[in-house]
Amino acid sequence: MFIDFAKISIKAGNGGDGCNSHYHHRRKRHITPDGGSGGKGGDVILRAEFKIHTLLDFRYRQHFKAQNGERGGSNCKKGKDAADLKILLPCGTLIRDIKTGFILRDLKNSGEEVIAAKGGLGGKGNIITHSQSEKGQLGEERDVSLELKLIADVAIVGKPNAGKSSLITAISNARPKIASYPFTTKAPILGVLACDDFSCVLVDIPGLIEGAHLGKGLGIEFLKHIERTKLVLQLVDISPEATNDPVSDFKIIDTELKSYSAGLEKKPRIIVANKIDLPGWQTNLKKLTKALGEKIISISCLEKKGLEELIYEIRRKLQTHSC
Ligand SMILES: Nc1nc2c(ncn2[C@@H]2O[C@H](COP(=O)(O)OP(=O)(O)OP(=O)(O)O)[C@@H](O)[C@H]2O)c(=O)[nH]1
Ligand SMILES: [Mg+2]
Numbered sequence: 174m175f176i177d178f179a180k181i182s183i184k185a186g187n188g189g190d191g192c193n194s195h196y197h198h199r200r201k202r203h204i205t206p207d208g209g210s211g212g213k214g215g216d217v218i219l220r221a222e223f224k225i226h227t228l229l230d231f232r233y234r235q236h237f238k239a240q241n242g243e244r245g246g247s248n249c250k251k252g253k254d255a256a257d258l259k260i261l262l263p264c265g266t267l268i269r270d271i272k273t274g275f276i277l278r279d280l281k282n283s284g285e286e287v288i289a290a291k292g293g294l295g296g297k298g299n300i301i302t303h304s305q306s307e308k309g310q311l312g313e314e315r316d317v318s319l320e321l322k323l324i325a326d327v328a329i330v331g332k333p334n335a336g337k338s339s340l341i342t343a344i345s346n347a348r349p350k351i352a353s354y355p356f357t358t359k360a361p362i363l364g365v366l367a368c369d370d371f372s373c374v375l376v377d378i379p380g381l382i383e384g385a386h387l388g389k390g391l392g393i394e395f396l397k398h399i400e401r402t403k404l405v406l407q408l409v410d411i412s413p414e415a416t417n418d419p420v421s422d423f424k425i426i427d428t429e430l431k432s433y434s435a436g437l438e439k440k441p442r443i444i445v446a447n448k449i450d451l452p453g454w455q456t457n458l459k460k461l462t463k464a465l466g467e468k469i470i471s472i473s474c475l476e477k478k479g480l481e482e483l484i485y486e487i488r489r490k491l492q493t494h495s496c
Pocket of ligand 2: 337339349351358
């Protein structure tokens with residue numbers, strides 16, 4: 174299951190208490206302090222990892238606590254520092270402090286991390302203070318929200334059954350389910366297109382229908398995963414079996430993108446007509462070309478026609494828009 178929002182509570186470890194102890198010198202008849210300091214509490218670190226694609230794990234677990242530092246001991250023994258607690262997140266996760274609304278970090282790239290709660294410092298032992306030892310500091314704690322907005326270069330959008338999953342399968346390493354009924358894809362799917370010295374990340378967005386912004390079909394919540402993409406690939410099924418009016422099919426998607434109101438409709442785009450292996454597609458392509466007055470790339474995912482031209486165009490557009 175794909176989950177793109179979660180709330181968790183994190184608590185860093187407390188510092189270990191410093192020790193209050195004394196060494197008794199038998200012959201000299203005096204005592205000297207020998208209490209060691211406490212160890213540092215573990216930090217809670219949030220880290221982006223390319224292998225993770227969803228926030229699903231946080232459905233089952235919301236509380237995370239790093240270990241406390243060890244107490245200092247007598248005989249100058251320093252308490253051990255506790256290990257940090259690392260929580261792995263998908264690339265593209267925005268971390269926000271729920272109480273203040275402050276964004277702690279937007280973890281975009283794999284390996285990026287942020288200390289979201291700092292472990293408390295260990296208290297000083299009386300060997301350092303020469304008087305009373307100190308208590309360890311408390312570790313930070315906070316509630317944070319995690320919001321995933323996938324990082325991809327190109328978003329594939331279109332009506333259900335347009336062939337979005339077939340396309341991402343044909344040109345990338347993604348292998349989503351493909352079927353002849355609508356809403357086969359229920360969550361965004363990422364795929365890497367690699368061709369010679371060029372590579373980019375594609376995302377297959379679940380199908381949109383008229384009124385998606387009003388909650389119809391799967392709604393438009395998945396459109397947040399287009400916010401960061403550089404290019405939108407709008408796929409239209411132009412087979413007469415699917416439609417007599419490709420222009421209205423196209424406009425429906427355009428309207429839904431506008432309704433999301435994040436400027437998605439203003440992103441550079443490529444219009445692609447699919448299923449040109451089915452008879453009668455030429456008439457629909459003419460209608461669409463005339464109405465839009467824009468370049469349209471026609472392809473067949475089934476017969477792998479036009480895919481090279483499409484990949485070339487994706488590459489050209491990404492480079493033109495200095496992405
Ligand atoms: N004839 C023909 N059929 C195609 C082509 N591309 C996809 N299809 C078929 O169209 C149907 C829908 O394809 P999908 O790739 O699942 O479509 P989708 O846009 O991902 O659909 P949803 O996930 O439901 O939004 C499947 O039966 C595919 O085999 C094509 O180029 N030609
Ligand atoms: Mg699909």
